[in-house]
Amino acid sequence: MKKFIDASERYFANDGFTLSSQVPDRNEIPAKYQWHLNDIYASDEAWQADFDRLKSLLPGVVQYQGKLASGAQNLLKCLKARDEIGIISGKLFGFARMHKDENTANTKFQSMTGKTEALLAEAGAVTAFIEPEILAIPEAVLNQFRQQEAGLKEYGFYFDDLARQKKHVLSQPEEEILSRSAEVTQAPENIFNMLAHADLKFPSVTDANGKEVHLSEGRYRTLIMSPDRILRQKSFTALYNTYNQYRNTFAATLGGSIKKNIFYAKVRKYKSTLESALEGDNVPIAVYENLISTVHDNLAPLHRYVALKKKALKLDTIHMYDMYAPLVAKVDFTTPYEEGLGLVRQALAPLGPEYTAILEKGFSSGWIDVYENKGKQTGAYSWGVYGVHPFVLLNYSNRYDDVSTLAHEMGHAIHSYYSYATQPYATASYTTFCAEVASTTNEILLLEYMLKITKDKQRKMYLLNQYLEAVRGTVYRQTMFAEFEKLLYDKSENGETITADMLDALWHELNVRYYGANIEIDKEIDVEWARIPHFYWDFYVYQYVTGYSAATSLAGQILQEGQPAQKRYIGFLQSGGSDYSLSILKKAGVNMASPEPVEITLQKFAGMLGELEKLLADY
Numbered sequence: 001m002k003k004f005i006d007a008s009e010r011y012f013a014n015d016g017f018t019l020s021s022q023v024p025d026r027n028e029i030p031a032k033y034q035w036h037l038n039d040i041y042a043s044d045e046a047w048q049a050d051f052d053r054l055k056s057l058l059p060g061v062v063q064y065q066g067k068l069a070s071g072a073q074n075l076l077k078c079l080k081a082r083d084e085i086g087i088i089s090g091k092l093f094g095f096a097r098m099h100k101d102e103n104t105a106n107t108k109f110q111s112m113t114g115k116t117e118a119l120l121a122e123a124g125a126v127t128a129f130i131e132p133e134i135l136a137i138p139e140a141v142l143n144q145f146r147q148q149e150a151g152l153k154e155y156g157f158y159f160d161d162l163a164r165q166k167k168h169v170l171s172q173p174e175e176e177i178l179s180r181s182a183e184v185t186q187a188p189e190n191i192f193n194m195l196a197h198a199d200l201k202f203p204s205v206t207d208a209n210g211k212e213v214h215l216s217e218g219r220y221r222t223l224i225m226s227p228d229r230i231l232r233q234k235s236f237t238a239l240y241n242t243y244n245q246y247r248n249t250f251a252a253t254l255g256g257s258i259k260k261n262i263f264y265a266k267v268r269k270y271k272s273t274l275e276s277a278l279e280g281d282n283v284p285i286a287v288y289e290n291l292i293s294t295v296h297d298n299l300a301p302l303h304r305y306v307a308l309k310k311k312a313l314k315l316d317t318i319h320m321y322d323m324y325a326p327l328v329a330k331v332d333f334t335t336p337y338e339e340g341l342g343l344v345r346q347a348l349a350p351l352g353p354e355y356t357a358i359l360e361k362g363f364s365s366g367w368i369d370v371y372e373n374k375g376k377q378t379g380a381y382s383w384g385v386y387g388v389h390p391f392v393l394l395n396y397s398n399r400y401d402d403v404s405t406l407a408h409e410m411g412h413a414i415h416s417y418y419s420y421a422t423q424p425y426a427t428a429s430y431t432t433f434c435a436e437v438a439s440t441t442n443e444i445l446l447l448e449y450m451l452k453i454t455k456d457k458q459r460k461m462y463l464l465n466q467y468l469e470a471v472r473g474t475v476y477r478q479t480m481f482a483e484f485e486k487l488l489y490d491k492s493e494n495g496e497t498i499t500a501d502m503l504d505a506l507w508h509e510l511n512v513r514y515y516g517a518n519i520e521i522d523k524e525i526d527v528e529w530a531r532i533p534h535f536y537w538d539f540y541v542y543q544y545v546t547g548y549s550a551a552t553s554l555a556g557q558i559l560q561e562g563q564p565a566q567k568r569y570i571g572f573l574q575s576g577g578s579d580y581s582l583s584i585l586k587k588a589g590v591n592m593a594s595p596e597p598v599e600i601t602l603q604k605f606a607g608m609l610g611e612l613e614k615l616l617a618d619y
């Protein structure tokens with residue numbers, strides 16, 4: 001189903017743990033650090049006028065219902081009308097929602113967001129007839145239409161993609177039953193969310209100085225990175241003991257969610273749930289399987305990293321709760337925003353003058369909302385508005401991570417910029433698979449640049465550690481997640497029942513395999529599967545690994561080859577959603593069907609690890 005909103009990726013990193021009372025009101029932030037949402041609409045009145053216009057457009061689409069097979073002209077007009085609805089929807093929703101994110105307590109924009117959501121649901125219902133009707137047009141007739149009417153050319157990929165998945169579309173009454181079932185089959189995930197994020201209560205823990213800290217899922221991410229080992233250990237034990245009390249319920253929700261996905265895959269006649277999840281973007285199962293086996297072949301550097309951590313932290317035994325501890329003492333990397341812009345500017349120079357000119361435009365023309373203010377949405381995201389320009393929300397607080405986030409989000413933003421400038425609306429939206437490539441390439445280029453210019457040993461160690469943690473968290477850990485999912489679906493498809501004992505045992509075995517013999521795999525970790533929301537989005541996480549690996553490959557090519565690689569890369573950004581992800585990436589110079597990109601990434605990990613080992617040895 002074609003979506004009307006392209007919120008490309010939204011990434012909410014912080015949980016507000018560091019919020020202090022000194023957070024300013026929005027009106028205290030100078031205008032030059034705020035985004036220009038009036039580039040979308042000059043006023044709320046202009047927004048309202050477009051809202052009314054969208055409403056009035058809906059009956060215009062309905063007139064084509066039942067007539068799409070009657071002629072190329074009707075088909076084209078109907079698709080154009082739907083595109084217009086899509087473009088206006090994107091502007092209406094972007095304006096309301098981003099204003100709301102400026103201060104989530106603002107009721108005016110809450111209500112405008114809500115109104116748009118309701119109108120979009122209506123638009124979705126009104127246009128729901130289009131795809132089934134196109135699918136019902138005999139192939140020969142549709143081909144004739146495409147030859148007759150040049151305007152249909154930009155929908156070529158869309159038609160081909162629909163036809164490819166035709167064999168999985170059921171009869172109209174069956175489709176109706178399936179669509180009505182969605183509300184019911186959503187229950188396992190809803191119950192998981194309620195239990196994990198509303199009902200589950202975590203105890204307080206005390207740090208090394210006896211100070212009490214209240215534990216929450218959001219705070220855990222900060223606590224587990226604390227240099228205070230007692231605090232880490234207590235937080236770890238308290239968090240997992242809490243999950244453990246509900247392990248059977250979590251096993252039931254996860255098991256139910258798996259059964260749901262198996263059900264839909266079966267009735268839609270897929271060979272497996274994995275196949276049904278990957279087929280949307282035409283990704284062969286071999287890509288998924290190769291990923292797991294390539295990581296298996298390259299586990300040795302991760303084991304070495306664990307050993308280094310143990311040595312650097314001067315521990316007799318390293319435990320799971322030590323894995324996120326900083327290897328290097330805190331380094332002062334304070335980077336004011338203007339300085340951060342300079343670093344990103346320099347780091348991305350290898351992408352060429354055209355790219356950096358767009359970057360400059362983004363920096364200076366109101367794309368970015370820089371600082372935190374009272375009530376502002378936490379974390380960071382990039383939001384593309386077709387026909388306007390992309391926007392970036394940050395909560396910049398002068399840390400190195402913030403510079404990296406700036407590079408990352410500008411990667412998404414410029415991807416949207418290029419793709420929207422090049423593609424018609426029909427093929428302008430890129431896939432999740434491609435999205436993280438554009439952002440991570442920038443992150444990697446920034447790191448390479450920082451390593452090049454950094455002479456101070458402490459800082460260098462800090463940067464290497466950042467890199468190693470990124471690969472551990474993104475490539476190794478997410479592959480372990482992907483493998484866990486695959487094993488669970490295989491078992492469930494073979495008729496085995498998903499139980500808490502089975503999940504615990506599987507999770508434990510995988511941790512032993514991935515982290516190796518140098519670390520104590522504490523019993524508490526066995527229930528970690530219970531807290532991962534991504535397991536409710538079947539076969540989703542592997543894209544983090546493919547994205548990171550493709551980005552490593554591309555950044556390497558850009559730095560080594562210069563112009564030819566630069567050109568291919570811009571071509572990738574311009575492609576939007578005009579082809580399948582794997583084909584777009586292949587043209588850019590990276591073949592995700594081969595083990596090479598993952599191998600290159602893990603070799604690089606081993607190389608960086610070697611450097612850190614050397615630095616720590618002389619330290």
Ligand SMILES: [Zn+2]
Nearest residue numbers: 009011436439
């Ligand atoms: Zn991202």
